[in-house]
Every structure is written in structure tokens, then in C-alpha cells.
Amino acid sequence: MTDWGLGEDTLPPDPMTLFALWFERAERESGLENPNAFLLSTVAADGAPDGRVLLLKGADESGFVFYTNKESTKGRALRHETRAAMTFYWDPLGRQVRVRGETTDVTDEEADAYFESRPLGSRIGAWASRQSQPLDSRNALEEAVRAAEERFAGETVPRPAHWGGYRLVPSSIEFWQAGPFRLHDRMRYDRVADGWRITRLYP
Numbered sequence: 001m002t003d004w005g006l007g008e009d010t011l012p013p014d015p016m017t018l019f020a021l022w023f024e025r026a027e028r029e030s031g032l033e034n035p036n037a038f039l040l041s042t043v044a045a046d047g048a049p050d051g052r053v054l055l056l057k058g059a060d061e062s063g064f065v066f067y068t069n070k071e072s073t074k075g076r077a078l079r080h081e082t083r084a085a086m087t088f089y090w091d092p093l094g095r096q097v098r099v100r101g102e103t104t105d106v107t108d109e110e111a112d113a114y115f116e117s118r119p120l121g122s123r124i125g126a127w128a129s130r131q132s133q134p135l136d137s138r139n140a141l142e143e144a145v146r147a148a149e150e151r152f153a154g155e156t157v158p159r160p161a162h163w164g165g166y167r168l169v170p171s172s173i174e175f176w177q178a179g180p181f182r183l184h185d186r187m188r189y190d191r192v193a194d195g196w197r198i199t200r201l202y203p
């Protein structure tokens, strides 16, 4: 199946099939350093929206997976409002993908397995960083890294309880392909009882 063009006749019935094709092409051809980067948008307890870039670590029929510090600003927001949005933008391909849905925690086993696959420095960093909290100085961070290194010297670094993953289960996914004269193609998949409904949108 070709992965370009958003013609009604050629679209796969399941958006994850199309996402996989687009993502594969972004990895192969975009030339981007991090084609798996996306914007995660959340809503805090006070109703304020917020966004930040993260890296996608998995996408399949079960949803989109990312990892972070659960006590961070985004972690707190997701505790309050589990709905979130993810936006991918692959500029060299003229493509955007917008995903909305509900986040759930990945299992401890899944988070452990991913944590163990990370380089030692990243595992130490997960212990040293109180992500999104005020930090007195760069020195204080380096000190926290040294303390974590000493604490786990010669041992396997376990996954901290505050570090884990989320799986966003999509309720809608929109594919956007740049077109001439801003006459872009936009196709949105909305989850319905027996699968997905596809709607073309004005650009």
C-alpha cells in the first residue's frame, strides 16, 4: 500500500495502519533527528492548557506510548485530566498527525523493561532529576547525579517509582497532508462502536 495521498478510496480502515506507514516514512525519509518527537498537550487542574515535546516509544493497536517523570507538571496534569492530545509534525514531508484520547499507565513490567533498555546515564538521571521542580543551580543537579551514582555503584539501577510510561488510547486521529495553494488534505478517523468513521475536513 502506498503511504501518500489521502484519497477516500485508498485509506486503510484502521488509522494505526496509516500511522505506521507515515511514521515509517518519517523515519526513513524525513532526515529529522527525532522523527518520533511529538507535542503532548495536557490540561491542568486549574483548566490551563500546556504543551511540551516528548519522544514516542511505541505505537500499535493498543495506543501510543511515552515515558516521563510522573511527578512532573505533565504527570500531575494527567492525574487530574487523563485526556490528552499528541501532535506530530514532519516538516520535510508536509505532514501533521493529531491524536486525541485517554491516557492510562503502562504496566510496571512494561515500564521496567523500557527503563532497563536505557543507557546507564539516563537511568541515573531519572533518580537525580525531580523533573519540573525548581532547581537551585546546575551544581545542585550535578551533585544529585553524583549521589545517585554512589548510591547505585556496582548495582543495577532500578526504575524509580516516580518514573513510568503512559499509553494514549486514541479516540480520534487526524492525518494532514500539505497540498498546493493551502488546499491541504485532512482526514479524521473517529472511533465508533464497530471500528472507525472517516471524515474529510475542509483545510
Ligand SMILES: Cc1cc2nc3c(=O)[nH]c(=O)nc-3n(C[C@H](O)[C@H](O)[C@H](O)COP(=O)(O)O)c2cc1C
Pocket: 034, 037, 050, 051, 052, 053, 054, 055, 056, 066, 067, 068, 069, 072, 073, 074, 075, 131, 132
Ligand atoms: C526532542 C525532545 C524530546 C524530549 N523527550 C522527552 C521524553 O521522552 N520524556 C520527558 O519526560 N521529557 C522529554 N523532553 C523534555 C520535555 O519537553 C519537558 O521539558 C519535560 O518533560 C518537562 O515537562 P513538564 O514540566 O511539562 O512535565 C524532551 C524534549 C525535547 C525537546
